[in-house]
Amino acid sequence: MTQQDLQVAGIGNAIVDVLSHAEEDLLQQQDLAKGTMTLIDEARAERIYAAMGPAVEMSGGSAANTMVGVASLGGRSGFIGKVRQDQIGAIFAHDIRAAGVAFTNEPAPDGPASGRCMILVTPDAQRTMATFLGAAVGLGPEDLDRQMIEAAQVTYMEGYLWDMPPAKEAFLEAARIAHAAGRKVSLTLSDPFCVERHRESFLDLISGHIDILFANEAEIMSLYQTDSFDAALQQVRDHCEVAALTRSEKGAVVLGREEVHVVDAAPVAKVADTTGAGDLYAAGFLYGYTAGYGLYDCGRIGAIAAAEIISHFGARPEAPLKDLVAARL
Amino acid sequence: MTQQDLQVAGIGNAIVDVLSHAEEDLLQQQDLAKGTMTLIDEARAERIYAAMGPAVEMSGGSAANTMVGVASLGGRSGFIGKVRQDQIGAIFAHDIRAAGVAFTNEPAPDGPASGRCMILVTPDAQRTMATFLGAAVGLGPEDLDRQMIEAAQVTYMEGYLWDMPPAKEAFLEAARIAHAAGRKVSLTLSDPFCVERHRESFLDLISGHIDILFANEAEIMSLYQTDSFDAALQQVRDHCEVAALTRSEKGAVVLGREEVHVVDAAPVAKVADTTGAGDLYAAGFLYGYTAGYGLYDCGRIGAIAAAEIISHFGARPEAPLKDLVAARL
Numbered sequence: 001m002t003q004q005d006l007q008v009a010g011i012g013n014a015i016v017d018v019l020s021h022a023e024e025d026l027l028q029q030q031d032l033a034k035g036t037m038t039l040i041d042e043a044r045a046e047r048i049y050a051a052m053g054p055a056v057e058m059s060g061g062s063a064a065n066t067m068v069g070v071a072s073l074g075g076r077s078g079f080i081g082k083v084r085q086d087q088i089g090a091i092f093a094h095d096i097r098a099a100g101v102a103f104t105n106e107p108a109p110d111g112p113a114s115g116r117c118m119i120l121v122t123p124d125a126q127r128t129m130a131t132f133l134g135a136a137v138g139l140g141p142e143d144l145d146r147q148m149i150e151a152a153q154v155t156y157m158e159g160y161l162w163d164m165p166p167a168k169e170a171f172l173e174a175a176r177i178a179h180a181a182g183r184k185v186s187l188t189l190s191d192p193f194c195v196e197r198h199r200e201s202f203l204d205l206i207s208g209h210i211d212i213l214f215a216n217e218a219e220i221m222s223l224y225q226t227d228s229f230d231a232a233l234q235q236v237r238d239h240c241e242v243a244a245l246t247r248s249e250k251g252a253v254v255l256g257r258e259e260v261h262v263v264d265a266a267p268v269a270k271v272a273d274t275t276g277a278g279d280l281y282a283a284g285f286l287y288g289y290t291a292g293y294g295l296y297d298c299g300r301i302g303a304i305a306a307a308e309i310i311s312h313f314g315a316r317p318e319a320p321l322k323d324l325v326a327a328r329l
Numbered sequence: 330m331t332q333q334d335l336q337v338a339g340i341g342n343a344i345v346d347v348l349s350h351a352e353e354d355l356l357q358q359q360d361l362a363k364g365t366m367t368l369i370d371e372a373r374a375e376r377i378y379a380a381m382g383p384a385v386e387m388s389g390g391s392a393a394n395t396m397v398g399v400a401s402l403g404g405r406s407g408f409i410g411k412v413r414q415d416q417i418g419a420i421f422a423h424d425i426r427a428a429g430v431a432f433t434n435e436p437a438p439d440g441p442a443s444g445r446c447m448i449l450v451t452p453d454a455q456r457t458m459a460t461f462l463g464a465a466v467g468l469g470p471e472d473l474d475r476q477m478i479e480a481a482q483v484t485y486m487e488g489y490l491w492d493m494p495p496a497k498e499a500f501l502e503a504a505r506i507a508h509a510a511g512r513k514v515s516l517t518l519s520d521p522f523c524v525e526r527h528r529e530s531f532l533d534l535i536s537g538h539i540d541i542l543f544a545n546e547a548e549i550m551s552l553y554q555t556d557s558f559d560a561a562l563q564q565v566r567d568h569c570e571v572a573a574l575t576r577s578e579k580g581a582v583v584l585g586r587e588e589v590h591v592v593d594a595a596p597v598a599k600v601a602d603t604t605g606a607g608d609l610y611a612a613g614f615l616y617g618y619t620a621g622y623g624l625y626d627c628g629r630i631g632a633i634a635a636a637e638i639i640s641h642f643g644a645r646p647e648a649p650l651k652d653l654v655a656a657r658l
Contacts, residue, residue, distance in 0.1 A: 050423070052427060053427050054424040054425075054427045054428045054645060055427075056386065056643070068383070087415060088416050090352070091384075091386060094378060095384060096384050098383045113416070314385070
């Protein structure tokens with residue numbers, strides 16, 4: 001693939017997921033807030049891992065999942081993120097390339113181990129995440145593949161990057177590169193706690209740099225500190241060109257400058273694990289957007305991709321999303 | 330768990346599986362014989378991995394899967410095997426302990442990396458395996474947990490161990506320890522190519538040391554170099570006390586000194602991946618045997634456990650087998 005014709009470039013934490021079924025009491029015992037992501041250090045990662053049941057390892061990372069989703073839809077995507085040269089890092093790099101995503105970052109020869117996210121899936125199919133960022137912490141402006149960003153119609157970044165100062169700098173630099181090349185910049189708010197941690201600077205970022213915003217109900221309400229989804233919706237309209245606000249089984253609201261679409265969730269026979277729902281919604285939406293679909297259809301493709309990912313364990317598609325969209329759009 | 334009351338101790342290669350969906354032409358391109366296990370070196374492992382699609386990592390290893398199955402059935406089991414002190418080794422050790430299996434071997438501080446088995450699952454649900462043994466190669470008599478073997482009603486070993494001279498020595502030493510303690514010794518023939526490689530010494534081993542033998546149709550026919558399953562069945566009767574001969578969807582034949590049982594396969598709605606079918610059959614059978622069930626019921630428990638494992642991706646149970654047996658036996 002030449003980078004001349006990329007649809008989406010994603011920047012995010014390069015992470016391998018460690019997924020396990022868990023009972024609610026394990027969350028309490030490990031002091032993890034259900035449905036959210038907690039950043040942990042290596043010692044706490046060891047403690048949680050020791051307390052977890054048998055697990056399955058699968059490449060993850062929010063923006064990385066989104067880029068794999070774009071590729072699975074038949075789109076051309078690239079990823080920027082940081083692993084260390086170790087066994088976990090080799091798994092991440094193999095899987096993203098094998099999925100057809102361009103990934104040019106070399107693994108760090110030393111420093112912290114590659115990042116891992118322990119994902120506890122409770123019997124209600126909700127996922128609770130504890131992330132040891134590891135080598136992903138080292139992502140900085142020097143890791144940006146400038147050509148990739150200039151080549152992509154949209155550069156997409158996860159809000160989680162805002163937790164580390166060098167990644168935040170990389171984030172802002174990437175937005176500048178993209179805009180200078182006449183491209184669009186997109187952000188997902190990632191997690192309500194992530195919004196809590198960075199509310200003020202997220203507000204500045206969004207009004208100054210973001211063209212396409214993704215958020216779920218809890219995140220957008222936290223951003224604008226309101227109890228009303230409708231009030232948050234009115235505010236975000238003034239701050240970016242496009243916003244896609246997801247509401248789980250209630251579907252999503254997609255806002256453009258002059259249009260509002262209410263898009264239903266796609267049907268799922270049985271929800272097995274909600275891990276990756278937001279990531280794959282963004283994949284479908286951005287694939288549609290960069291392939292020239294209207295905003296309503298972007299929302300529908302997002303819903304179809306999200307429905308596939310929650311029908312099974314893990315945040316990477318099991319079947320080519322391209323075929324699903326061809327059958328269901 | 331005290332080792333005083335173990336039902337089964339397993340000895341085998343400690344391996345993490347790298348599972349991926351694959352098309353038939355990848356097998357040809359990588360020169361892998363469909364449905365079998367090929368031993369590969371690290372360089373070939375790198376080549377196959379680079380050619381594979383995105384994968385999922387999950388602890389595996391034939392006898393290790395069997396011990397996890399025994400634990401999932403509510404039985405008390407232990408495992409003896411060798412990993413290196415690395416990320417893959419840590420995954421193996423975590424998963425087997427988290428499944429409730431006693432595992433006392435320390436990881437090797439140096440030497441080859443922990444073993445991996447690349448498993449290519451074709452659209453017909455058949456699995457083809459390429460194994461880089463890595464640290465598992467280092468297993469020798471010094472790694473035997475003597476107390477564990479003496480404590481277990483049955484010591485179970487995989488035929489794959491026979492590929493490495495020190496593991497073969499460990500194998501024979503373990504059989505001596507078990508018999509000296511008045512215990513039973515069990516073997517699975519593992520793979521038809523493994524039988525080809527070691528036919529003569531397997532024949533000596535079986536008549537001299539094995540009480541309970543597991544083999545599938547291809548393996549037992551290769552062992553006795555006959556084209557007839559029935560002829561192989563007549564021969565094996567004279568060589569061990571109990572033999573369980575599996576025939577995929579045709580069920581299994583269980584032979585005792587004075588009894589023969591033909592046991593049907595348990596129904597499966599849809600076969601997703603045959604990885605682990607033999608391992609979990611042995612788990613069910615040995616759990617039943619050491620819990621005091623008759624041979625026919627041992628065969629039925631084996632069939633129920635095998636049916637669970639082939640209904641999903643991977644060789645470790647997704648649901649507690651204990652509950653399935655309670656519902657279906």
